[in-house]
Amino acid sequence: MRRKLSVKLGLLFFVLMLLIELSLFVILYTTISSHRVNEVMEGLLAKGAGHRDVLENNFDASTLHHVVLMETEASTDVIITDETGEIVDRSENEESFQTDIVESHTPEPETGDQILEENWGENPYVATVSPIIVDGAHRGDVYMFSPSMTIKNILAHLSEQFLWVMGMIAFVTLVLVFALSQIITRPLVRMQRVTEKLSEGKADVELDERHNDELGTLAVSINSLSDDLERLKKERNDFLSSVAHELRTPLTYVKGYADVASRKETSEEDREKYLAIIREEAEHLTTMVRQLFQLAKIEENTFTIEPSTVRLRPLFDEVKKQMAPSFKEDQHRLLVHIPEDLYVYADAMRLKQAFLNILHNALSYAGEHPEVQVEAMSRDDAVTIRISDNGPGVPEESLPRLFDRLYRVDKARSREEGGSGLGLAIVKEIIEMHEGSVRAFNDHGLTISITLPEEDADDTDSSRR
Structure with missing residues (x-):
């Protein structure tokens, strides 16, 4: 079973639109997800910098305890070290990954705040460090840790929203594309029906010519073809009728005068006169048939010229x-x-x-x-x-x-x-x-x-x- 043109056209447009939408969604998703990850990392850096500022003003046991206490109920963790890199205080969550990060890091106070670990896809935490500088001397570092699951949850929620929106847009696109394809192909369907009628010999058909585009031009051409076929049909019928009439008249003469000439009571003089008329009509028929044959050869392109x-x-x-x-x-x-x-x-x-x-x-x-x-x-x-x-x-x-x-x-x-x-x-x-x-x-x-x-x-x- 042949697929309808509107279905083919709709599928083609839908696939093209879907590819364009997918490309745009991938670009948009990548941009937004990267922005959200940067927000988490910048927030973690800002939080570590805030604790660092507090400790730079009062670097004592009570302040250290206060900073650690602030992170107890938060999703983030903090580890504070002295200038030698020894841990002086930390959150209650003692993760070996966090300890490994601190122990492997060489303090570089001159670099300022920096991100130590941002591979949230493979590691359980992302980490930042902020050096504590008191009176121009390096007194320690504030290490901040945020679970990678936080970023993953944000991106999972973002992906869910994107998939939902993309599904809705794809559905709306599908409906609109197929509706538009029906509108676009409707004149073509009408033209198909008209041409089928023309092929069946029904030339009394007409198409709407109001489209100011190629379809309108095609409709004008088909209407012109319909008029031409109707005219040719009429000319053919007239031609056949004329040929029949032209042949009937001399044949009637030939038959009539042949009957009269064949009678015994017809005189020899009258018989010769009737035979002359028969010869004249026969010559007329011969001329007509020869000319009809010439016209037929011209129509069949077998009538050649040698210029x-x-x-x-x-x-x-x-x-x-x-x-x-x-x-x-x-x-x-x-x-x-x-x-x-x-x-x-x-x-x-x-x-x-x-x-x-x-x-x-x-x-x-x-x-x-x-x-x-x-x-x-x-x-x-x-x-x-x-x-x-x-x-x-x-x-x-x-x-x-x-x-x-x-x-x-x-x-x-x-x-x-x-x-x-x-x-x-x-x-x-x-x-x-x-x-x-x-x-x-x-x-x-x-x-x-x-x-x-x-x-x-x-x-x-x-x-x-």
Whole structure:
């Protein structure tokens, strides 16, 4: 079973926060415990210094007894020695460790108060010494002892408090981290559900885009993807519907006229006429299937181009020659204005195919006396080719869809002219494969404008590749 992202994220944040908190607690505990140990040692030194001050004023038996009596009920012990290091008085607690400390210490009155033993972890006592100086002469020393257990109890209590506080903070951190991880991952969970619906073909979903961060940007992208999928789904359905319609009409003609032509009572003259219609519709079907196949190859990236340096004028002369039968009538005119020194980097065969498609389209819709003008110009390292007709143009609302597959402005007239509605769609794909652009606009008729990257006449195929 896969773990939820919120759980993974929560655990990760919790571990990181716990490590940070532990580090801070270790530093804080070390600092405080060291401070508390220093307090005990400084207190012991201060206590020994206080007894020393009293003895410096009155170094006699009664004062010695008074000092020892003061430590009888205290947790600390005192040992007082003379200048030779002999013990003259002490607390009732006679520990061998204390005696060993005194006997091993060499009096050094010039060093003043000092700590003799501070290893409270291994030894039963910590110890300090304060020299007694009377009239400038060393008269003895005051040794103070404090049980190490006192420090251990202080640190144990401190550790208990730290553990309790750390446990509470860890619990609060755990709750907050998992709550925050739920809040952070909630948009991601919604996005997961939306993408699952998208994968199931349900494109009518939308995400909240109010987040002003990467999640908001991702939500916008997913919503855009949803809209694109919905649009593509609609375009696919429209395309399939259009293909079915385009195939149904010629097939209906073929079937109907084939039935009529096969009747015995049909005259030979009518039969030839019906067969001519059948051939015409079959040719229309063949053209449509070929163009659909070309579009399918483009979609599958199997429609390749082999670009080279191409001079436009000779290429269009070939196109004009190929279109000559269509412009053979006196009232049909094809005017070409292309400079001799214009070059593009393109696949000549594919480019010719695009030009032929545009010219066939222009000839079909140009009007009663077709006149098609072709002109080309160079500007800003690009070549613009405009193919204009003298027809009625296209309604403005139809211009954005003119390059859509199977789109027709006038469906009835397109059927009469034999168009498949795929020619301009193929033009758009071919031009975009050449890193160019194509658009349509009205200018005393319809104008198709193609923009391609310009090629320097001195460039060769090898240098360009």
